[in-house]
Amino acid sequence: MKYLKIYSIFFKQYLKGLMEYRVDFLIGMVGFLFTQGAGLLFLYIIFQNITALAGFSLDQILLMYGLSLIPKGIDHLFFDNIWLLPRYVRQGGMDRYMLRPINALYVFLIERFQPDAFGEIILGTFLVITTLTNLSIPFDPVQFIVIFITLFIGIFIFTGLKLATASTSFWLKNSYPLIQVTYNLSDFMKYPITIFPKVMQVILTYVIPYALVSYYPAMYLFGEVSLIQLTLYLVLVTLFVIGLGLWVWHKGLKHYESTGS
Amino acid sequence: MRSKIKKYLPFFRTSVMNMFIYRGTIILWLLLDVFQFFMMVFLWMSVYEYNQSIQGFTLHEMLLYYLVTNLLYVFSDTEAMYIMSEEIREGRISMMLIKPISYKARLYSEVFGRVIGIFSLTLPIVTITAAVLLWAFNIPFAVTGLQVLLAVLFVPLIFMLMFEFAYFFGTISIHTTNVFGLAILMNVVIRIVSGQLIPLALYPKAILTVISHLPFKYISYPTLVMLGKLSTTDALQGLLILAIWVGVFNLFSNLIFKLSLKKIVVFGG
Amino acid sequence: MEIIKVENLKKEFIIYEKEPGLKGVIKSFYNAKKIVKKAVDDVSFTIQQGEIVGYIGPNGAGKSTTIKMLTGILTPTSGEVRVDGIIPYQKRTVNAKKIGVVFGQRTQLWWDLPLIESFTVLKEIYQISDADYKERLAYFSALFGLVEFIKQPVRQLSLGQRMKADIVASLLHNPKLLFLDEPTIGLDVIAKENIRKTLKEIHEKYQTTIILTTHDLADIEELCDRIMMIDQGKIIYDGNLETIKAKFGSKKIVCFTLKNDLELDLGVFETLKKKDSDLTVSLENKALTVIFNKLKINVGDIIGPVLKQTEVLDIDISDDHLENIIKAIYKNGL
Numbered sequence: 001m002k003y004l005k006i007y008s009i010f011f012k013q014y015l016k017g018l019m020e021y022r023v024d025f026l027i028g029m030v031g032f033l034f035t036q037g038a039g040l041l042f043l044y045i046i047f048q049n050i051t052a053l054a055g056f057s058l059d060q061i062l063l064m065y066g067l068s069l070i071p072k073g074i075d076h077l078f079f080d081n082i083w084l085l086p087r088y089v090r091q092g093g094m095d096r097y098m099l100r101p102i103n104a105l106y107v108f109l110i111e112r113f114q115p116d117a118f119g120e121i122i123l124g125t126f127l128v129i130t131t132l133t134n135l136s137i138p139f140d141p142v143q144f145i146v147i148f149i150t151l152f153i154g155i156f157i158f159t160g161l162k163l164a165t166a167s168t169s170f171w172l173k174n175s176y177p178l179i180q181v182t183y184n185l186s187d188f189m190k191y192p193i194t195i196f197p198k199v200m201q202v203i204l205t206y207v208i209p210y211a212l213v214s215y216y217p218a219m220y221l222f223g224e225v226s227l228i229q230l231t232l233y234l235v236l237v238t239l240f241v242i243g244l245g246l247w248v249w250h251k252g253l254k255h256y257e258s259t260g261s
Numbered sequence: 262m263r264s265k266i267k268k269y270l271p272f273f274r275t276s277v278m279n280m281f282i283y284r285g286t287i288i289l290w291l292l293l294d295v296f297q298f299f300m301m302v303f304l305w306m307s308v309y310e311y312n313q314s315i316q317g318f319t320l321h322e323m324l325l326y327y328l329v330t331n332l333l334y335v336f337s338d339t340e341a342m343y344i345m346s347e348e349i350r351e352g353r354i355s356m357m358l359i360k361p362i363s364y365k366a367r368l369y370s371e372v373f374g375r376v377i378g379i380f381s382l383t384l385p386i387v388t389i390t391a392a393v394l395l396w397a398f399n400i401p402f403a404v405t406g407l408q409v410l411l412a413v414l415f416v417p418l419i420f421m422l423m424f425e426f427a428y429f430f431g432t433i434s435i436h437t438t439n440v441f442g443l444a445i446l447m448n449v450v451i452r453i454v455s456g457q458l459i460p461l462a463l464y465p466k467a468i469l470t471v472i473s474h475l476p477f478k479y480i481s482y483p484t485l486v487m488l489g490k491l492s493t494t495d496a497l498q499g500l501l502i503l504a505i506w507v508g509v510f511n512l513f514s515n516l517i518f519k520l521s522l523k524k525i526v527v528f529g530g
Numbered sequence: 531m532e533i534i535k536v537e538n539l540k541k542e543f544i545i546y547e548k549e550p551g552l553k554g555v556i557k558s559f560y561n562a563k564k565i566v567k568k569a570v571d572d573v574s575f576t577i578q579q580g581e582i583v584g585y586i587g588p589n590g591a592g593k594s595t596t597i598k599m600l601t602g603i604l605t606p607t608s609g610e611v612r613v614d615g616i617i618p619y620q621k622r623t624v625n626a627k628k629i630g631v632v633f634g635q636r637t638q639l640w641w642d643l644p645l646i647e648s649f650t651v652l653k654e655i656y657q658i659s660d661a662d663y664k665e666r667l668a669y670f671s672a673l674f675g676l677v678e679f680i681k682q683p684v685r686q687l688s689l690g691q692r693m694k695a696d697i698v699a700s701l702l703h704n705p706k707l708l709f710l711d712e713p714t715i716g717l718d719v720i721a722k723e724n725i726r727k728t729l730k731e732i733h734e735k736y737q738t739t740i741i742l743t744t745h746d747l748a749d750i751e752e753l754c755d756r757i758m759m760i761d762q763g764k765i766i767y768d769g770n771l772e773t774i775k776a777k778f779g780s781k782k783i784v785c786f787t788l789k790n791d792l793e794l795d796l797g798v799f800e801t802l803k804k805k806d807s808d809l810t811v812s813l814e815n816k817a818l819t820v821i822f823n824k825l826k827i828n829v830g831d832i833i834g835p836v837l838k839q840t841e842v843l844d845i846d847i848s849d850d851h852l853e854n855i856i857k858a859i860y861k862n863g864l
Contacts, residue, residue, distance in 0.1 A: 021438075023437070023438070024437075024438050024442070027437065027442035027443060027446070028441075028442045030442070030446065031441075031442040031443070031445035031446045031449070032445070034445065034446055034449040034450070035445060035449050037449075038449050038452055038453055038458055041453065041458070042458055042459055045459055045463050045464060045465075046308055046459075046463075048463070048465065049308075049312065049315045049316065049463065050308055050311065050312055050315075052311075053307055053308060054307050054310075174286075177286070177289050177290065177293070180293075181293050181296075184293075184297075188300055191304055191307075195303050195304055195306070195307035196300065196303050197303065200300075200303075
């Protein structure tokens, strides 16, 4: 398929660039790890003074958080260009994507590869493995596959939300704060959603469903949430979010076509 | 002396005005901060579910701590670093150095204007947030005039400390291409050692001893004074030591700047 | 063979007029004043395959709006536009395969990729066969001297190199139709000449239809046989370049610097002109300026008499440039 061929050309270049700008890349990763580290330090210090938060131990909470970092990181790795959409729309830069005989969204997305995101993926994996060990949760191949699929689908929760919020810039002048707010909400996955008021919990499960890649998968591993529940939530809500993202993009592009830049 | 300061007034004024031009964006971010603040309130409520007091802080005190810290956050602004690294990179710094004004003083005025501008925009909203918080939690807030005075005295010193710090980082930023990453590093470390992340009293003893030797702990002093956790003597002592630190930072950053001057001017163009 | 057919094309934009300041923002929420801007106002034309057409007009006249509709990235308000038989904005990707576009001010290439990789990506996007790709790349490489910079990332290229790269990129898939928007902007004289020459060669070899939008009228003079002038959304001229020059570009200017002007008898010029507008003379402070219709009067008939009568220190003869002609048309209409 030509789409894959095209991407492989870009990907090779990205890897090359990685090698060339090693120092930059390392500083970026270190910076990221420090930021995350501060958040984890915060949790750690709190747990020096308490034993449970909303009934969860530190390891359980870190498992929830670690799980969310993996899909978040993968989305960050491949779909970082979405952040630039408001700027491109404002400066009339969308034209060049529309002049190609290929899907405009695709060629827009593949332009950027953000290796800083490896930090997120590595940290997430590390947290998941350590906490699972600490909690002595036995390895179950079925569970592993379920979690794997959950996290894979979960990538597109982040993508869909970013795309939906960013695409509003086809109408609004500056959607950047909107993208930022929605995205930053995922930081609250450091804490079990049960500490927040019901309203917030509903939002984090059904509307901006970050809980589907943190709280719920963890609860599944603890045996508190059934497989059916998890799958149902995941599939329905994610499909909705992705659909929303694509729909807003599509509508936005149509609007751009009738009003120009 | 007055005429010397007059020279830099335009920079200050322009900076303040710029903040008002961007007031839409600033207020938007502020509202988001308020939202995040309330999310954290829920977190602390959960933390204090089975504990009355943590390292000497009650829930109410903890909430007040974060409220005041957030209010004063703007004064530990490090924008100077970004401005500098941009001006160095784009070669504009050479133009500045030719003019009969001190580069540092001009930068000071600009950053100060920025801080004042942002503070005046954020003050009303923070006051409302505070009122809501105090009312919702029925928090008794009693603070003496002396406490307020001491707290206020810390503010300019904190500003100067962070400015010198940012000035230093701005100077050394020429040695790296990932300024953004470096800035993140710097800001995160400050957050951790200043008490902005979490009150320093909560840190394990070992880490606390190290941190207490750094000047950044004074950033949380105004908050601690207002909460009555610092005696007047401690506060005055803190002011004195902080002032000395500011002096040290000043000399050091000036020195580094002078040494790097040659390399700085080569950039850009 | 017709490749572009535009009939009664209209594009209107609705602009909301806002009063400045906070009051304005609030007002605009409930009572926004709508202004309809007619960017393209009932435009019709046809372009045959193989033509090179210059499309000129002042800024904001509707040039880029028309082009955007032809390339399928803007939908018209009304009217019909067909490019090679299809409606561009309805079948954007099909249309995209048949056209090449060069924006002088923005590159279509990928900033961080080495130039050759950009070409490789385009090869895949446009599904160019290996044989065709090889042949065309070799042709353009020779023509533009690409080998010097083909391995560099696009962001490191000079403006001239980038422009050449963009032109090659737009032609790799051998489109029937090429849109050039300010292709020589910002380039030095030699680079401009280079690009014009190569465009002519390419046109000869591939018979590509070219639509050229530019403010540099020298581009037009060198490349186009036909020009279309648009002003305020309407086409005010569509025809031959020669015709426009002949009809409207008839003036020649001769300036003499005299040693002294006492002996000069201006009556000699009276006999030359049939109409008053054919010739105007002005004499001031030893500088004699004669503006005359070169189609009716010979320059020799002007210079001869003057040289006979008096001592001439310097003569300056100039043509009326296309630029002045166009300027005059915009000012005075046709």
